Amino acid sequence: MLRLVGFDGDDTLWHSEGYYRQAGEAFAAIMARYVDVADREVHARMLATEQRNLKLFGYGAKGMALSMVETAIAVSDGRIGVADIHALIELGKGVLQHPVELLPGIRAAVEEVAAKYEVVLITKGDLFHQEKKVAQSGLADLFRRIEIVSEKDAVTYHRVLGEFDLQPAQFAMVGNSLRSDIEPVLRLGGWGVHMPYHVTWAHELENGLAADEPRMLTVDAPAAIPAAVERLRALAAAAQGAQHQPARPA
Numbered sequence: 001m002l003r004l005v006g007f008d009g010d011d012t013l014w015h016s017e018g019y020y021r022q023a024g025e026a027f028a029a030i031m032a033r034y035v036d037v038a039d040r041e042v043h044a045r046m047l048a049t050e051q052r053n054l055k056l057f058g059y060g061a062k063g064m065a066l067s068m069v070e071t072a073i074a075v076s077d078g079r080i081g082v083a084d085i086h087a088l089i090e091l092g093k094g095v096l097q098h099p100v101e102l103l104p105g106i107r108a109a110v111e112e113v114a115a116k117y118e119v120v121l122i123t124k125g126d127l128f129h130q131e132k133k134v135a136q137s138g139l140a141d142l143f144r145r146i147e148i149v150s151e152k153d154a155v156t157y158h159r160v161l162g163e164f165d166l167q168p169a170q171f172a173m174v175g176n177s178l179r180s181d182i183e184p185v186l187r188l189g190g191w192g193v194h195m196p197y198h199v200t201w202a203h204e205l206e207n208g209l210a211a212d213e214p215r216m217l218t219v220d221a222p223a224a225i226p227a228a229v230e231r232l233r234a235l236a237a238a239a240q241g242a243q244h245q246p247a248r249p250a
Helices: 017-031 042-057 061-075 082-096 106-114 127-137 154-163 178-188 222-243
Strands: 004-007 118-124 145-149 171-175 191-194 216-218
Touching (some): 061 082, 106 118, 106 222, 118 154, 154 171, 154 178, 171 178, 178 191, 191 222, 216 222
Parallel strands (some): 004 118, 004 171, 118 145, 191 216
């Protein structure tokens, strides 16, 4: 029934968003030299700029840095100094160079799942940065395949499943983002294990899922992932069994 389990990277296997938050706070501190940050809604304008630029720059620290520069010029009406623009670029570089710190217990969780299922890492973002994270994480050997993608949507998951010659009902995705890791998979007919991270980028909070989605389980720590996957396996088997029940005679 359930044959393949996918794992997200950022904030599922290793910490990530906290470094972006720190850069965002430093960005606001720089902008405070030019404007009233709250009055000019600097954070909201930065988010809008990042979202508008996703199709151009993609996800990750490079797109964030370019969006910070664009936002800073617009918010300051062009008054931001060259030294501060350089400081914004350095913030982006700092995020690209942050250490890779695994979530406690995640390696053991992936190992336990991998003992029973094929596992694949599906992570999105800047190619060089994600490759570096995967290499430094020490987890690459656990995965049958590593997919670094520009977007996590139904098209992407459908392609991955096709290359494994699997149906969506045979796949479960583990991740912290309802928008990217869970919703597209559920919409295809797959399964999801949602492990919320303590901070989430506002863009990733946007989704159309109900809190009681029957094909999704929520866990609060890596140690709970293997049991959740087994529960989904049972649900998948029950769902398939129900589909093959003979019709009740009239």
